Amino acid sequence: MRLLLIAGLLCTMAAPPALARAIPDPNQKHAPGNEAPQKAIAQAGYSTPVNYQLQCAGCHLGDGTGSKANDTPKMKGFVGNFLKVDGGREFLVRVPGMSQSALNDAQLADLLNWLMRKDGMAGNSVPDDYKPYTEAEVASIRKVSLLNLPETRAGLIRAMREQGIEIDDGMDNAY
Numbered sequence: 001m002r003l004l005l006i007a008g009l010l011c012t013m014a015a016p017p018a019l020a021r022a023i024p025d026p027n028q029k030h031a032p033g034n035e036a037p038q039k040a041i042a043q044a045g046y047s048t049p050v051n052y053q054l055q056c057a058g059c060h061l062g063d064g065t066g067s068k069a070n071d072t073p074k075m076k077g078f079v080g081n082f083l084k085v086d087g088g089r090e091f092l093v094r095v096p097g098m099s100q101s102a103l104n105d106a107q108l109a110d111l112l113n114w115l116m117r118k119d120g121m122a123g124n125s126v127p128d129d130y131k132p133y134t135e136a137e138v139a140s141i142r143k144v145s146l147l148n149l150p151e152t153r154a155g156l157i158r159a160m161r162e163q164g165i166e167i168d169d170g171m172d173n174a175y
């Protein structure tokens, strides 16, 4: 018993230096080969699918299924329908996930054009006369804030309904 107590005491006394070792050394150098400071994503030169994974997939999921539980609509097979109604083209740039992202205008244009591929996320929802977004277009649309997002989105969904488009955005909203 006494031995156990002494052992316990010794452990307690040894603990502070052990803890101190866990504090980072302010003079520590980068690991060899890892010296360059991290680049901002807009300068990193990642491909468009990688930008999507890093900036969007956390909410929209890798394949654009979204998540009703997190209020994130489904883009897969649906998002192209926004281009069929007035104001939809601008809406897609102004949603906060896009306009407030750390990506630059050219990257956002590439990302939208990538989403709108017939063999991509939007699939058959893309209108046949789709005109790719350009960097200049994204720059000018992005500057204007989207006020009252829920109402704007609901109006666009209503306009789609009036055109007979099936609302498959995963949200079960009865607009």
Ligand code: HEC
Residues within 6 Å of the ligand: 052, 055, 056, 057, 058, 059, 060, 070, 071, 072, 073, 074, 075, 079, 091, 092, 095, 096, 097, 098, 101, 103, 111, 149, 153, 169
């Ligand atoms: C923090 C979660 C989150 C992130 C990150 C995010 N989004 Fe979104 N996105 C949403 C939600 C929620 C909506 C529905 C509209 C709203 O409430 O903003 C949405 C709407 C959209 C829409 C319009 C489609 C619709 O049905 O309303 C597009 C297009 C879109 N996001 C693209 C992107 C892209 C591309 C990125 C990455 C650059 C991105 N989002 C990042 C949550 C996110």
